[in-house]
Each structure stands twice: as structure tokens, then as C-alpha cells.
Amino acid sequence: MIRQIVTLLSLAPLLTFAAPKQLINHPYAAAEPSPSPLDEPQNTGSQGSRMVAENSILRVNSTNQAYDFFQPWLKKSPVSRRGVGVLVQGGCVLVTAELVMNSNFVELEKATTAEKSSATVERVDYDCNLALLRPSDPGFLEGMKPLTLEKSLRVGNEAAVLQLEPNGEIAQTIGQITSISVGAYPLENLGLLQYKFRVPLQQRDSSFTLPAVSDGRLVGLLMRFDARSQSADLISTPVIRHFLDSPAQARFPRMGLSFSALRDPQFRRFIGLTEPGGIYVNEVSPHGSAAEAGIKRGDVLLALDGHAIDQDGNYDDPNFGRVLFSHLTNTVAKLGSEVTFTIFRNGKLIEIPAVMRAPDRSHVVSDVQLADQPPDYIVLGGLVFLELSRPYLQEWGNDWVNAAPKRLVYYDAFQNELPEGRGKIVILAQVLPTPETLGYEDLQNLVVTEVNGKRVQSLSELAEALKKPLKGFQKIEFEEDPKTIFLDAASIEANQKALIERYSLPALQRL
Amino acid sequence: MLRVSLFIICVFLAAGLDAAEIAESLVRIEATSQEPNYKAPWSPGEVSSGVGAGFIVQGDRILTNAHVVSNARFLTVSKEGDPKPYSAKVMYVAHDCDLAMLAVDNAEFFNGTTALELGDIPAIESGVSVYGYPIGGKRLSVTRGIVSRIDFQTYSHSGMDSHLTIQIDAAINPGNSGGPVMQKGKVVGVAFQGYSGDVAQNVGYMIPTPVVRRFLKDVEDGKYDRYVDLALTYHNLSNPAARKALGLPADDAGVMVDTVYGGGPSDGIIHPGDVLLRIEGLRIASDGTIDLDGGSVPLTEVVERKFRGDSAMLDILRVGASRQVKIPLGDAWPFALQSKAYDEKPQFVVFGGLVFQPVDKNFMDAYKPGNLRLDYLFDFFVEDGIYRDRPQLVVLSNILPDSVNAYAKDFLFSVVDEINGQKIHRISDVASAFEKASDYYVIKMLGVGRPLVLERKAVEEARSRILQRYGVTSEHYLKK
Structure with missing residues (x-):
């Protein structure tokens, strides 16, 4: 596509x-x-x-x-x-x-x-x-x-x-x-x-x-x-x-499902589909329009508001010819309006109405784009923390899928498969060497799991967790090696000004 | 790669054997090999031939590199000054340290030859001579240089193992492989790899004698058992705050354990977070090195010199309390998936024109699938413990086009999760799942919502047609 x-x-x-x-x-x-x-x-x-x-x-x-x-x-x-x-x-x-x-x-x-x-x-x-x-x-x-x-x-x-x-x-x-x-x-x-x-x-x-x-x-x-x-x-x-x-701020609605074409006659016979056309629902993303309407994986979408859907997902549009059914749900329908699917499920035909919703950004693990907004960050004694996002990976250039750190690319690519409530992925992006980071200079692009014993699923949670050092140490745990590192909390506190001056940082964090 | 011929050349040597005597122990090895074709796994593969060097050691045996004799179907050896080729066979091959031992059927071969002796690790900057048959001529070539560096290096033959390696500045070129590197009449290394001239100049590597000796000792019992490993990772403890937090003195000793691989020798004995202080009584510095034989080497060198069945004593610190643990050494099998394999036939199953294969390094190199999910499962197979659930990743690797599989293309390089409800842990599960009669074969792939479905009738009808059309001589090979 x-x-x-x-x-x-x-x-x-x-x-x-x-x-x-x-x-x-x-x-x-x-x-x-x-x-x-x-x-x-x-x-x-x-x-x-x-x-x-x-x-x-x-x-x-x-x-x-x-x-x-x-x-x-x-x-x-x-x-x-x-x-x-x-x-x-x-x-x-x-x-x-x-x-x-x-x-x-x-x-x-x-x-x-x-x-x-x-x-x-x-x-x-x-x-x-x-x-x-x-x-x-x-x-x-x-x-x-x-x-x-x-x-x-x-x-x-x-x-x-x-x-x-x-x-x-x-x-x-x-x-x-x-x-x-x-x-x-x-x-x-x-x-x-x-x-x-x-x-x-x-x-x-x-x-x-x-x-x-x-x-x-x-x-x-x-x-x-x-x-x-x-x-x-x-x-x-x-x-x-x-x-x-659309009113200002309104986003385009989406169904929140992925589908497969239903061209394979063996597969059509296997699911007992005798109606012509139709597409097979592969995945339904949580909280999307399809999920809220009760559309399930394995459903066959046969028609939408009376327009027959063919085996590739197209319908006959009076103005534009054969186009994908999602044109009706994502563009013709307005946010909050209702569309009705004719669905083949377990050998029966049923009608399911769906209210068109915009995707819920609060569930996004890695944002696809972050235009017009400054990225948040925290610098702790020289350790630079960010939330994983596509624009961060795109800094590796056009070939970022192959060039960027693999674990991060996979997190971005398969974010829909992460357990619900995974939150954002906080990473230690790089280290600006200081006396406090001695021995940690080479650490980069590590996924942070816990800080001072608290699970960290956003930069603001990280900021909170850093307020409570354990016995004078900032304990940071990662998904990859090294699993655990410690920094001296008092020494970091005392040398903040020196860090700002050393690397000309405008601020040690932006949230 | 290895293309040589031989003849005696007299080169003056400082001490010990002269070049003529060394030449008497030199062997030219001609190998006819057949490399399996992972893209047509039923095919025996293309036949190719190559030539490498070897040398005679005690007990009428020949030492050479594993890569000289890998996938060999027929081997001949010949001596300096004797045009007659003798047929030889591989006694032992160690792909994890690129060494092999050959025997010659006809004992006459060894008449008039001298077995070379192994020396020790040569000193930095001391002179060495490299014997072999590199490109640039047909006769024996000797090049001289000095020892440039002694360090751990990855052995590119397997691509996964690293051992002690000696870098020399004598020219080492294709054809030198398996040849001895001499100093004062003794073998101080086996030439085995280097960089091509456009990467680095005058950088050649030899396998040092500790590695060669270990190989000779390992095979004494009649079989090669491979290297053993602790199967854990650690990081340095040079940060003062980290030392204080762990209650360690500021004496710059100890490393912290990060990951202990499940099923490995340390599993259950060492915990992530433990601090390793000593190994076999030797103090571990905060960068993971120990002092051994007067040099600073990674702590794993202690394990490198041990054998299957041996154990290693470790002094550790766990939650502030020190203790001593004993680790019975073994290997970490999941890593095998990521090393290049030799002398193995690829496993596969063909069903309805769909080819299923287990994924390993050879597979990935042959297909270069460029499938993000498969890349993840392969790259993080060990690190993320994927092997616990799936000792083999089985994928739909190829489609032999036929009407029965006309719509299977979308599933190419997907990892098979289930067939007719049966979980697929290894390639043999695929074969057994297809053996059970069923009207439909429902193949579920990892991360793909829609299953791939084949009708039994259609598969049966297509069976002989596909085998014939594509020259598939066998429908499966499952032995490992």
C-alpha cells in the first residue's frame, strides 16, 4: 500500500x-x-x-x-x-x-x-x-x-x-x-x-x-x-x-481493525461462507470503534450501510468508483456518527452498528509523529531519558528500521501487541559523561523498567520516582544489560549547576 | 578461497628446525565439499573444491582449520616433494574453535615426516613465520612478521564464539588457512583468518596454542565435546556509587551479574544481581578481567580452558553476604541457533507445496527474509528467552507455486504457532501434525489473525504433481 x-x-x-x-x-x-x-x-x-x-x-x-x-x-x-x-x-x-x-x-x-x-x-x-x-x-x-x-x-x-x-x-x-x-x-x-x-x-x-x-x-x-x-x-x-x-481538534475517525482479503476458496469453504465477497477481521484494536461495537476477530464484513463489500474490501462508490470501505468509515462518516455492518459470524448474518470514534491517544505506546511540540526529557546527572517515539527512531535516517536500535524498532512496530496499560516506554537515550556517570559512559538506548523500586511508564513517573532515592542512591533498572545501575543522589544534586554549564543545557528537564 | 600448490623452499630460520624440515611436516589438503542449499533443502547441494594447509602432529595426525574441511565429501592430502595424493578422513572437527584433526588411511604417508611440536604463547613483538600455500604462486610460501596483539576475537567460522587469538603482521592470505605459524622451530599458532586489504593492512590472526592444546585434550576421549560456558552476562562495577550501594569496598574488584540464561550451567546457582569476586581463587577486577599467566584476560579464560564435566568455583556476594558456589560447566545450547552450522543437512517439511524450515543462522543468511517479526524472534531468541517456549522457530520458508497454495503468499516467513490445534515447538511437530488425517489443515501463524487453511483433498491431489514439477526428492528431513 x-x-x-x-x-x-x-x-x-x-x-x-x-x-x-x-x-x-x-x-x-x-x-x-x-x-x-x-x-x-x-x-x-x-x-x-x-x-x-x-x-x-x-x-x-x-x-x-x-x-x-x-x-x-x-x-x-x-x-x-x-x-x-x-x-x-x-x-x-x-x-x-x-x-x-x-x-x-x-x-x-x-x-x-x-x-x-x-x-x-x-x-x-x-x-x-x-x-x-x-x-x-x-x-x-x-x-x-x-x-x-x-x-x-x-x-x-x-x-x-x-x-x-x-x-x-x-x-x-x-x-x-x-x-x-x-x-x-x-x-x-x-x-x-x-x-x-x-x-x-x-x-x-x-x-x-x-x-x-x-x-x-x-x-x-x-x-x-x-x-x-x-x-x-x-x-x-x-x-x-x-x-x-470538522470542529477544531477533532481527528479523523477510525475503525481500529485490520483485515485480510477473502480470495482463497479453500478458506471460504473452511469458514462456511457462501455469500459473495466479504473480508476477514484479523485484529481488533482495544478501545477502537470496532472493539466498542463488538466486532470480533474472525468476523466477516459483508456490507456497510447497504454497500456490499467485495473480497478485497472495496465497495462501489457513486462518486469515485471502487474504493476501500474504510473511506466510508474514516472520511464520509463524521466523528460520533453511526455506521452499520452486515457481518457473517458463526454461520449467521448479523447487523452490528458502530459509532465512529477517533483513536484514543492515551493508549499509544510510541507516537508516530510529534510535530509542533518540544519533546519531553529528563537529564539525571548526565543520563538522558526520553519516551520512545517514531520521530526518535527516525533520527537514524531513512533506513531507521534497520539502523536504529533493534529492540526499540520492535517496540515501535509491535506496540499493538504489548499488554494493555503498558504505558510509554522510557529509555535511557544516551549518557553525557560526568563524574557521577563514571563507568556508564557507553550506555545508550536502554529500556527503563524500574527506578528506585517503582515501575516507570512515563517520564513524569520517572520524575516522581527520582524524588525518592533509596538510601541515598538512584537505582535504575533496565530491560537489557546492565540490568541495574546506581548513582549517588546527593552528588548529582550538588553538581547540577556544573552539568548544566558543562554541556550548555537550557534545563535539566522538560515535562 | 584456498588455492595452492607446493614445493620446498629453503628459508633460513634462527633456531630449531629449518624450513626444509618444517616443510616435511607440511600437508596440502584438497577438499571436495558439498554445501547444502537452504533454499532447496532436499537438494544435496553444489559440489565445490578447495585447497588448504595442515601440519603433522604427534600420533600420525594432521591438524588444520575446521573451515578447510567443512562439509567435505572427499579429502586428499599430499606432502612436500611427493606428488601422490593420499585419501584422508576427518577424525574430529571443532567448529567452535575452527580446528580439525585428520587421519590418513595409508600409514605410509607419514614415512619420513616429522611431527611438529607445540610451543607457548609468543611474546609481543617477537618474530614468527607463517607457512602455507597462499594465492600469488603455486609453491610453498613463507612470510615473516611479529606478534602484534594478544586478545579475544570472534572466530568468524562460527561467527558466535570468541577465544584467545594472536594478531600478527605477517601476510596471511587465502590459502594460508590451517598452516602452522612457527617460532624457534615450534608451532605457536595456526593461521586462520584476517582482514581483506581494503579493511585493514597487515592484520592476520592465528589460533594460539592454548586453544590448540585444549582441542587436542578434548578429543583424547574419542569425541569432541565443544567449549563450555557459564551462560551468564555481567557488567563492570567501576562506578563509585554502585560500589557503595552494593556495600563493596573501594578496591576496584568484582562485576555484577545481569542475566543468567535459563537451562544453562549457572541457572539456579547464580542470581542476577550477584557480584562475582573471584573465579577459581583469582581476583576479578571491576572490568571483568583476571590476572592469568602474567597477563590480564577476561574472567571467561578460566572457563575456556575447562572441559565438559569440569566445574568452576566462584566467590560471590549476594545481598551483602559472601559465599562460594560451584558451577558444573556445560554449554548454552540456545546460542547454537545464532552460529553458523556445518556438516549438517537442513531440516524441512514440504506439504502442499509449502516448505517449512527451522530458523537458524544458515537459514537467515540464505534467505535474508527481511521480516521484522522473524528478525525479532531470531535476534532476541536467547536474550528474551524465546527458546523456553520454542526450542525451534519454524517458518513457512518457501512456496512451490501450485493451485493448492495460490493464496499462501501473505504468510511467507511467518512463524508457525499451531497446526490443527497442536503447538509447534520444533520442525518434527510440523511433520507429525500433517500426518494426522483431517479434512482441513489449519495453520496458525504468530501475530497473524487469519489462519492459513489447506483442504486435505486439494493437498493430496497436488502432492505428486508438486514433487515432480519442482524436483523435490524428499518431503522431509528431520534428523539433527
């Missing part, structure tokens, strides 16, 4: 590669080897889109600075991202969440006049990779016109991707939708509806988020582009609609 696709970052900073001026207004120029005459009749749809777009799109500049999880008291060096945002109803500009992830400063810029206004991130949702920006200057967007959303799309439909030239001209590139399916969004593991789009994009500045329009309506936002295959993934309009219509 997850394809290796280059993010738009690779398109970003190439000002000098901007297309020659004469190509700009010709929608087909980029695709054809020899430019066709300019007086050739143009696609009226894209002409229309250009007229509207000029009045609805803005350049967005964001300076982002992520935290360094290896040195959680520090930020990494800032990076600039530029993209094209779309004015939507409500006086806000819609961009991808990735564009403003960990942003320090966001700026809106009118394409032709280069007028600027700083902006704040009004809402951001990393599940669907969308964010809304509001200009600080309330009159900044006056005279501009919000775009409306295209409702129905089919494979084969065309749309124009809009880019901005340095001089403010709009460059349009026509592309075609090649498939519509539920697929992984880059920032979370949630599968949502996306359009695969084949488009011969030029390298241009301001390309981190790009809108695609058709007939003056927004078709989607580009979130990934692979220059080699010239294929892009678009955030689909139902996902944008769901995001815009």
Missing part, C-alpha cells in the same frame, strides 16, 4: 529552473516536446480554472524548525518551505500540514503584487496532512474569492496543477487522474482517499503544496510527487471536506 514516493521537498528551491516565459500560459507546453502554436484553441476548462485561480491562490512561505530528538533540548537548523495555498470559505488559506510542520514563522504572499502578511496556523491535522492558515492582517484577503470543492471525480478526469512563477504568473500543467484509492498519507499511518495523478510537472519554486483545479473548483492538493514516473498523490476532496467541516 505504501509506495516509496519522493516528497515535494525535492522540487522546492530551484528558482533558476523556472520555465521560460513563453511556455507559461500554455497548458500543454510542458508535456509536449515541440511547443504547439500559441493560437491553438485551449482547453476551456483550464482557461476557466486560471481565471478563478488567480483570485484564489497565494504563495505561502514557512520557516520550520524541528526538535533534535538526539539532543531534545535543542532545535535543528531552520528550513524554508514554499508552497501555493488556496483560499477557502471562512477567510483561511488551505495548505498541506507538511508545509507548516514545526513552523516558526508563516507568511502569505499575493502572487502578482507580492504583498505580504504574516499568518498563524489556525488548525493543523497531520492525519489528513492539511492545515488552515489565517492572515494576521484581517483585511489581507479582501477582494479574493474562495474556491469551492469538486464533488465527484472519475479515473481519466483531467485537472490543472497550479504553480507560481517568481513574477507571480500562474503556470498550469494539465494532468490526468490515473486511480482513486485509499492509501497511506505521509505523516500518519491512516489510510485515506487519494488520487493518483499523472502530471509532467516542471521544477519550480514554491512547490511544496500545489493545488489542482478543474472547472474553477478545487480537485485536491498535491502532497507527493515522483519526478521520475511523473506521478503525484493528491489529497482528495472528500478528505478536505471532512477536515473543513
